[in-house]
Amino acid sequence: NEIDLLVLTPKGMFLVEIKSHPGIISGDAGSWVWVTPEGKTKYFDNPRLLADRKAKKLASLLQTQSSNKRSKERIPFINALVFLSAENLINKLTGPARLNVCTRQNFHNELTRMDENWRHSKLNKPIATMVSRCMEEAGIKESKRIR
Secondary structure (H helix, E strand, C coil), X not given: CCCCEEEEECCEXXXXXXECCCCEEEECCCEEEEECCCCCEEEEECHHHHHHHHHHHHHHHHHCXXXXXXXXXXXXXXXXXXXXXXXXXEECCCHHHHCCEEECCCHHHHHHCCCCCCCCXXXXXXXXXXXXXXXXXXXXXXXXXXX
């Protein structure tokens, strides 16, 4: 599987699916509707569903690596996020369809902000080091196509 962005912050580990659709996004938890600036309508599956499957698959792969087995630390939960990156996007998603979906306005906060309701422990350097080693052992690296 290809991953658009993988982020490790003190708040957590995030697998981010980036969608750069300008226009209007609406829909429900299962499928989305994109209306382009030209007025064309396109339907597609909610990308968070695929991102969630990728996150679970990645977590399973990292847990089988020797660095994880030797470490007293644990692979953190991998949160799946969808980042709607288009500047002039109008996000009309509501309810469950909006869950773990970010725009340019709230992307940074989603990855870093831990308010008074945050109940999880912060990720630290030993966890980040172990995750990095597990990624190397699993052969996960940046795509050469991107370079």
